[in-house]
Amino acid sequence: MQVPAYYADTYEEQALTQVTAVGERDGAPWVAVEHCLFHPQGGGQPADRGWIDGHEIAPVRDQGLGLVVAVASGETALPVFSVGQPVKVRIDLPLRIAHAALHTAGHLIEAAGRAQGWVLAASNHFPGQARIEFTAPRPDARLETPEGREEATEALRTQVADAIAQDLPVTWANDAEGRRIVHLAHLHSAPCGGTHVRSLGDLAGIVLPTLKVKKGRIRLSYSAAHRER
Ligand SMILES: [Zn+2]
Numbered sequence: 724m725q726v727p728a729y730y731a732d733t734y735e736e737q738a739l740t741q742v743t744a745v746g747e748r749d750g751a752p753w754v755a756v757e758h759c760l761f762h763p764q765g766g767g768q769p770a771d772r773g774w775i776d777g778h779e780i781a782p783v784r785d786q787g788l789g790l791v792v793a794v795a796s797g798e799t800a801l802p803v804f805s806v807g808q809p810v811k812v813r814i815d816l817p818l819r820i821a822h823a824a825l826h827t828a829g830h831l832i833e834a835a836g837r838a839q840g841w842v843l844a845a846s847n848h849f850p851g852q853a854r855i856e857f858t859a860p861r862p863d864a865r866l867e868t869p870e871g872r873e874e875a876t877e878a879l880r881t882q883v884a885d886a887i888a889q890d891l892p893v894t895w896a897n898d899a900e901g902r903r904i905v906h907l908a909h910l911h912s913a914p915c916g917g918t919h920v921r922s923l924g925d926l927a928g929i930v931l932p933t934l935k936v937k938k939g940r941i942r943l944s945y946s947a948a949h950r951e952r
Contacts, residue, residue: 727759735814736813737812740809740812742755744790746792751794751800752795753792760814761814762791763791764784768917771822773793779795824920824925825850825946830893834910835879839863843856844940866934876934886907886910887924890923891922903916928946929946
């Protein structure tokens with residue numbers, strides 16, 4: 724039995740837990756822990772960096788097993804772990820919250836774009852390449868000139884800044900089908916398996932350069948950080 728602890732608390736840095744399963748993947752050993760702090764790559768968000776008893780690991784979601792398994796990261800192989808063995812787990816917390824801030828900012832920009840009447844087409848929350856892409860179901864004359872694109876971007880910047888100034892809460896709950904639905908107060912709801920900041924006031928340094936239109940898609944690149952803690 725594995726608990727995805729990264730869902731309950733984005734900011735949990737370390738824990739004492741135990742090994743729940745071990746195995747091999749592509750000839751290399753893996754280990755799964757009960758209280759799993761390690762968010763695997765998914766939903767446009769990069770994987771955490773973590774350690775088990777001081778050994779650096781990379782978490783990977785194993786769809787077949789329905790587990791997040793940890794494999795060696797870097798040069799050294801994992802030692803042999805056994806089921807039931809107590810272990811200390813830890814994540815790179817500054818990296819985690821940087822990912823969570825970028826990811827949560829992506830939800831917020833998505834909400835602002837939807838408020839413009841646009842429809843989400845794609846998203847990427849990786850550092851240095853974060854962007855949200857939309858399509859416009861109805862012709863939007865603003866998108867046809869540089870001034871109009873700047874005006875449309877400025878409307879988004881204002882909405883994003885207002886939501887952050889209001890420090891709107893970020894919450895989640897399972898729906899009737901057991902899906903995890905993330906809510907940005909009244910602004911936005913979406914099924915999501917990522918990690919999020921506690922409230923939008925945790926976001927800082929949002930930069931939204933003027934949107935681009937490419938091959939019929941409205942592209943908003945962005946950067947975001949976590950406020951100082
Ligand atoms: Zn999310």
